[in-house]
Amino acid sequence: xxxxxxxxxxxxxxxxxxxxxxxxxxxxxxxxxxxxxxxxxxxxxxxxxxxxxxxxxxxxxxxxxxxxxxxxxxxxxxxxxxxxxxxxxxxxxxxxxxxxxxxxxxxxxxxxxxxxxxxxxxxxxxxxxxxxxxxxxxxxxxxxxxxxxxxxxxxxxxxxxxxxxxxxxxxxxxxxxxxxxxxxxxxxxxxxxxxxxxxxxxxxxxxxxxxxxxxxxxxxxxxxxxxxxxxxxxxxxxxxxxxxxxxxxxxxxxxxxxxxxxxxxxxxxxxxxxxxxxxxxxxxxxxxxxxxxxxxxxxxxxxxxxxxxxxxxxxxxxxxxxxxxxxxxxxxxxxxxxxxxxxxxxxxxxxxxxxxxxxxxxxxx
Numbered sequence: 001x002x003x004x005x006x007x008x009x010x011x012x013x014x015x016x017x018x019x020x021x022x023x024x025x026x027x028x029x030x031x032x033x034x035x036x037x038x039x040x041x042x043x044x045x046x047x048x049x050x051x052x053x054x055x056x057x058x059x060x061x062x063x064x065x066x067x068x069x070x071x072x073x074x075x076x077x078x079x080x081x082x083x084x085x086x087x088x089x090x091x092x093x094x095x096x097x098x099x100x101x102x103x104x105x106x107x108x109x110x111x112x113x114x115x116x117x118x119x120x121x122x123x124x125x126x127x128x129x130x131x132x133x134x135x136x137x138x139x140x141x142x143x144x145x146x147x148x149x150x151x152x153x154x155x156x157x158x159x160x161x162x163x164x165x166x167x168x169x170x171x172x173x174x175x176x177x178x179x180x181x182x183x184x185x186x187x188x189x190x191x192x193x194x195x196x197x198x199x200x201x202x203x204x205x206x207x208x209x210x211x212x213x214x215x216x217x218x219x220x221x222x223x224x225x226x227x228x229x230x231x232x233x234x235x236x237x238x239x240x241x242x243x244x245x246x247x248x249x250x251x252x253x254x255x256x257x258x259x260x261x262x263x264x265x266x267x268x269x270x271x272x273x274x275x276x277x278x279x280x281x282x283x284x285x286x287x288x289x290x291x292x293x294x295x296x297x298x299x300x301x302x303x304x305x306x307x308x309x310x311x312x313x314x315x316x317x318x319x320x321x322x323x324x325x326x327x328x329x330x331x332x333x334x335x336x337x338x339x340x341x342x343x344x345x346x347x348x349x350x351x352x353x354x355x356x357x358x359x360x361x362x363x364x365x
Contacts, residue, residue: 172296216301
């Protein structure tokens with residue numbers, strides 16, 4: 001069936017839209033992709049909502065909570081606009097699409113408190129597009145005792161089920177996560193590894209007003225302060241066994257606050273590479289290669305540091321004729337199809353749930 005996947009990540013770049021054809025198993029054919037950026041005003045509102053959400057004991061929508069309401073309205077409307085535009089430019093009628101996988105925007109992720117919060121009105125999206133929508137992918141997993149993340153390991157397996165194993169797929173978004181793939185779909189291990197682009201983006205934004213370190217050029221001119229990397233790597237998260245996950249706000253740029261722009265960028269980029277390397281210690285054997293998706297693969301300094309730290313081939317997913325900007329959105333289209341067929345999307349060794357389980361709420365049209 002044809003399915004659309006929507007992703008708006010913790011980097012707050014905007015709405016990614018991907019079209020795939022899949023049976024929810026090994027057959028996956030990515031077809032098209034587009035990205036619709038958030039405005040600066042949108043980003044500011046979503047950042048404020050995320051700060052606000054982390055002060056709460058649990059997700060709650062109350063009439064007086066204008067911050068969260070405004071953010072959810074923005075997320076919903078931007079996704080509706082994105083889907084309608086995507087259908088128009090691809091000359092697709094809504095009847096051609098079986099389902100939309102709508103991740104929503106994460107504003108807080110607290111599996112330690114048994115909740116995770118993605119805003120966006122899936123029912124409104126379904127009504128506006130006249131296409132059935134699956135949303136709220138993570139809540140069922142967290143309520144069952146899982147981490148609620150990462151959820152794309154089963155999609156990574158579908159993409160690379162026929163490849164030589166073991167291998168690993170690394171996604172470099174605001175946070176980095178990795179999937180170790182063994183011989184079959186039950187032989188998956190996954191976890192968040194630490195910050196990826198998130199801290200670097202925060203640092204560059206604070207110092208220059210720019211949104212990110214384009215191609216890693218700023219970091220390439222800096223000196224790495226390994227003593228600060230060592231201090232950051234002492235945080236408890238890095239010694240915990242997978243499955244494990246992070247919130248976008250679990251780390252800060254405080255450790256590099258007194259460095260120059262270039263040295264801070266270089267040190268934070270090394271921190272990302274070192275945290276990915278540390279994650280490999282938790283796998284049964286070293287993967288034969290690391291396949292990299294997500295925006296971080298555009299950071300040439302980060303890719304170079306990963307190669308140096310991991311000492312195994314680090315290859316962008318484009319080497320396998322796939323689009324690394326589209327992978328997450330494609331993944332949520334794939335998860336939506338699996339939800340339609342009631343197939344599991346999370347597993348004991350990927351999120352920590354007690355048994356393989358499905359997830360997501362369906363809004364039928």
